[in-house]
């Protein structure tokens with residue numbers, strides 16, 4: 307038995323993995339190290355991380371700048387509770403994020419530690435805002451196919467993602483709105499107008515009960531890399547703003563450059579009332595999240611006793627080490643010129659997608675910033691679809707880490723990924739398409 311066999315045996319005996327059916331007996335990869343866009347397993351095999359380790363990694367694995375920030379901070383102040391105390395890394399990071407967001411002086415940063423809790427905090431802020439102002443409202447509007455995380459509130463607003471059928475009994479009611487999808491070469495103007503009209507009608511009937519609208523701006527990630535247009539999103543948000551209903555942008559996936567702008571909302575000309583950020587916030591090395599709230603919302607929680615205060619917080623809220631990593635990551639965006647890197651990756655993926663678009667097994671190619679996606683034609687759409695699984699197994703054998711969402715294949719590489727590494731990933735995808743065209747294990 308070599309080291310990795312031992313590790314896998316111990317893992318099977320002691321560990322329960324996320325989003326995993328252990329009954330299928332599929333072994334996890336025993337990862338041992340990472341550098342740049344490459345992960346290495348304990349047997350020395352290399353894998354190109356084309357999904358940025360669940361969309362968190364921005365600047366590549368093993369960045370010394372992030373490691374140094376973490377080790378310097380941990381020896382200075384490792385942790386302290388964030389109620390009744392504050393510290394330099396949290397204040398500097400809040401200032402830095404507000405500056406990047408163009409919200410200095412008009413919003414506050416509320417800390418938590420993962421994307422789901424950033425969403426949970428946003429939902430609670432919206433809910434309590436209405437209670438604090440004496441007009442309680444409890445209905446949340448969402449877009450069909452949204453995913454916002456795995457805690458109960460986040461699952462409730464993400465129930466149409468299809469991931470949470472086992473939990474429907476635990477979830478609160480929401481109103482789910484139509485979303486007209488776009489992909490390369492397809493402008494759905496008519497679909498957008500139809501959807502907006504339906505939303506107007508919903509607002510006429512239910513607008514007065516709505517606490518907030520929550521959206522994943524421009525790209526609905528886990529629901530299948532579903533893209534919608536800037537114009538649809540801006541019109542949708544204005545419909546809610548006109549009625550005084552807060553708008554929450556869940557930028558847990560789209561934040562920190564993924565869609566081509568630092569935050570996706572910056573493409574819309576619309577400033578949301580609440581913004582949820584996590585994943586790439588620390589460059590992908592430590593758990594941290596924030597919910598940015600407008601000063602108008604913040605002020606509705608002010609009072610002389612605790613009854614109007616926000617009763618939400620976690621033991622590791624604003625952990626100084628995670629904040630120091632996030633600050634170092636913000637600096638890395640500047641020093642590595644991450645927007646230029648994203649543009650380069652975008653251009654490289656563009657040429658590969660254009661070449662793939664004519665393939666009979668490829669549908670709905672789409673690209674925004676550093677996110678490329680397409681559908682495998684004719685294949686089942688479920689998250690567990692066999693087509694996606696056979697592609698990810700094939701790619702893994704070829705040293706490329708992909709994790710399709712049903713029949714949707716996407717690439718969301720770290721910003722340090724080289725052109726040659728992107729070429730290699732598409733070469734492997736091309737080889738899979740040729741193999742399945744010839745073999746019996748077709749995707750159709």
Ligand SMILES: Cc1ncc(COP(=O)(O)O)c(C=O)c1O
Nearest residue numbers: 420421422454455522527558559
């Ligand atoms: C848009 C969005 N919101 C929230 C989450 C939940 O984040 P976390 O997994 O850190 O709880 C995710 C995770 O994929 C996400 O994509």
